[in-house]
Amino acid sequence: MYGYVAGLPAFLAYFGSAVALLAIFSVVYSQVTPHHEFSLIRGGNVAATIAFLGALAGFGLVLASAAANSVSIADFLIWSAIGAVIQLLAFAIAASVQRGLAQRIESGEMAAGLWTGGVALVTGILNAACMTY
DSSP states (O other): GGGTEEEEEHHHHHHHHHHHHHHHHHHHHHOOOOOOHHHHTTTTOOHHHHHHHHHHHHHHHHHHHHHHHHHSSHHHHHHHHHHHHHHHHHHHHHHHHTTTHHHHHHHHOHHHHHHHHHHHHHHHHHHHTTTTO
C-alpha cells in the first residue's frame, strides 16, 4: 500500500506551492492592472471576469508545465516566477496595442475582456510549452 502513496509528500508540496503561487499571482495581477478585477467581478462585470480568468488559466498552464518539468521545488518556484513576469508583460503588451483597455473592461466591453483573456491564455500556452529544460 505504501508504494501507492510514496509520491504524496512531493504532490502535496508541489500542489500547495502551486495554489499559493496562483493566489499570489491573482493579487499581484490585480494590483498591476489599472482596473480592480475583484471589485469589478463582485459587481457582475463579465468582461473583467473573462479577462481575469484568462490570466489565471494562462498562469495555471505555466504552473502545470513548471511542475511537470522541474527537478525540485526551488526549480519550480524559479520557473513559476519567470512565467509570472511574462504573463504580466503580456497584459502590458495587450494594453499597449488596445488603447483604453482598462476603461473598456471597467465599462463591461466584452471585446476588451475577450482580448485580454485571450492574450493571457495564448501567452500562457506558449510560456508553458517553452519550459522544456
